[in-house]
Each structure stands twice: as structure tokens, then as C-alpha cells.
Amino acid sequence: MDNRSTILVRALELWSERGYDAVGVQEIVDLAGITKPTLYHYFGSKRGLLDALIDERSAALRDSLAVATEYRGDLVLTLEAVVRAYFDFARKEGAFYRMQLGFWFAPPKSDEHAAVLSRNLGQHAALERLFEAAANDHGNMRGRHKAYAATFLGMINTYIGLWLNGYASLDDKLVYQAVKQFQHGIYS
């Protein structure tokens, strides 16, 4: 593996466990077995490394969500596809998802938050479009697409949070259950 990739892997390793501010550039390059000028050659700054990491690692989720959030007339199937896209990605990239989720809840003026802001606004927007399109077939949903997008994504992240802490497995059964609970509540 070339130095650039090694740096990205090690940075994710350290940041996901102990946080962006808490882990310095020196520690990353030590673990990667290289020196600081090499890191600065590839990424320009600590923040540049962070942005590159976020951008490259989240590409797969961005792509699969672009497909999954397209509404084709069946809300249940579409929502299941969305949940499955998130679950699949989280299972593959657990450490990254944990890190990125933490950054989303980091203070609004922090580098971490800024680094994931545009990505997550894009995800929200895609989900809102989905619920808006679905409202044409489900009249009683109209006008609530913002709230639906937020609570749906909140539920997905709640389940992924449970999995990250060992309290759930992100399998197909949970996909169905999550969508069912979102639609029909806990008594279903």
C-alpha cells in the first residue's frame, strides 16, 4: 500500500477512536511509518487530510443512496432500499461511520462539523425529495417531508448506533422491522 493510502487508513483508525483534535499529525505519521513532510506533501494540512478522508470514504454511500432514494411508486420498497444502503455501508465501514456520525454532532463551528456538513445536507435533501414524491401517492403525508426525512434518518442512525455498541445486528430482518416500525409504530 502506498504512503498516501496508509496515511488515510491510520488517520481513520486514530480519529475514530480518540477524536480529531485529540490526535496530532505527529502520531498519525508515526503510526504510518512515515514523516510529516510526506503527509503535508499529499494533503497540505491536517484539515486537508480530514476532507480527503471524508470525501473518499463516503463516496460509496453517496453513490448507493443516489440510486436508493429514487422513488418508483412503492414507498415501502424504497425505504427498505435506503435503510439497506445505510446498513450495508455501516457494516463495511464501521469505524468510518462512527467517526462521521460523531462529527455530525460536533459543535457547529468545529472543523469536524464543517467537514461532514455538505455531505449530510445532501443526504437530507435526497430523503426530503423522496418523501415529497411519495406524498403524491399518500396524500396524508403531504407537507411533512422535512420531518419525515429527519426522523427516518434519526431512526437509521439510532439502529446503527445500537450496532456499533454491540446491541443489534444490521441484517435484512432489521431492515424490514425498521421500515415497518417507522410506518406503523411499535405495536405492529
Add this chain to the structure above:
Amino acid sequence: MDNRSTILVRALELWSERGYDAVGVQEIVDLAGITKPTLYHYFGSKRGLLDALIDERSAALRDSLAVATEYRGDLVLTLEAVVRAYFDFARKEGAFYRMQLGFWFAPPKSDEHAAVLSRNLGQHAALERLFEAAANDHGNMRGRHKAYAATFLGMINTYIGLWLNGYASLDDKLVYQAVKQFQHGIYS
């Protein structure tokens, strides 16, 4: 206001906006108009200040939750009381709630996470007890109390997150709606 209280207020102000690691002790004491030995006299360390802040500011929520999570035979009323306790607290202590929520999603080995860990485990446990007690009256809920507690709390925090970013108001109407959606889903 005495110096000790001033330090707590200013620390919350800075940490909630920019994060625990990103704001140094020096900046806090400058804003508070005092010097470092005073801070170290009262709190012993930066971490000590963090612990004191978390402990003292969350006391009100802890107390009202202790009452609200007691199951008295009516699940709907009880859940509404819990949501109301969270919403009331968040409305009164918005900056603190934002900070504390961020800490919960901070990396598992960070000081921030450690500082809120025991508090949040306590809240989870209280909610689990509530759903366990309710399962005696609602047989089809049995065995799922962990998942219910997690998703219920996740939903509450999703709504508070919306409010923190200006997309919702934490009023009584939302209390009813939240509990209703949790029970019966989005079509209700």
C-alpha cells in the same frame, strides 16, 4: 455572580460552540475575567471542570426523569411525561443539551464521552425499566424493552436536534405527535 459560577457559564459557552478540545483553559479564564490558578483552585483540572459542569447542569433533567419514568399504568401518559421532561430541559438549557449530545457521540475513548457516559447509561436504564413494566400490560411488547428504550430516546434526540437547528418548536403539540408516531407510525 461568584468566580466559580462564572467559570462554569463561560466554559459551557465556549465548549458548546467550539468543542472541548478546541477551547483551552486560558481562553476560558480570559473570558471569565480571572486567571488560571483560580480555575484550578475550584476544579483541579480541565477534566474536573468538565465533570462539574456536566454533573451540575444535568441535575434538573435527572430529577424530572426520575419522576417521569415511573410507570403508573398508562403508557401513553408516561411516555408523554418523559418527552415533556426532555423537551422542557432542552428548551431551558439549549447550549448545554447541544454540548452534552455531542459528547455522547464523541469517540468512546475521549474525555467528553467518558464525562457523559454514566449519566446516559442511567437514562437508558430508567427507560428500559419503564418499557419492561409496561410490557406487563402490553404483552406484544415483551422482550423488546432495550430496543424500545433506544429508539424512543433516539426519536426524542432527533426532535431536539431539529429544534436546535431551527426546524421545530418543542411545544406540547410536538410531545403528543412524537408519542403518537412512536406508537402508531407516520400514517397516523
Add this chain to the structure above:
DNA sequence: GCGCTAGTATACCGGCCGGTATACTCCGGC
């Protein structure tokens, strides 16, 4: 008035922070 304690300030510590100036090596193009 004396002594003790709480509270506060001045001035300082070693160490780590993000970042860089400089120089070397290695390799492909010609």
C-alpha cells in the same frame, strides 16, 4: 492583633501542537 484559610495573581514549566525550510534520493523522459 495574631494566625489560619480561602481566594487570587504573577510568572513560569516541559512538552506538544501544526507547519516548514532545506536537502537528499530515485526514477522517467529525452
Add this chain to the structure above:
DNA sequence: GCCGGAGTATACCGGCCGGTATACTAGCGC
């Protein structure tokens, strides 16, 4: 064989980090 650029290391920068040694002052018990 030579040139240029990509990649890398050594050694360094100013500045901030959390934390503290010391000394002063104000207030209270007696």
C-alpha cells in the same frame, strides 16, 4: 548521461497546551 519533478527525511519554528510554585491579600475566629 543529464534534467526535472515527485517523494521523502532531518531538523527546526513560534506558539499554545495543561498545569504549578510562590506569594500576596482579605476575612474570620479568638
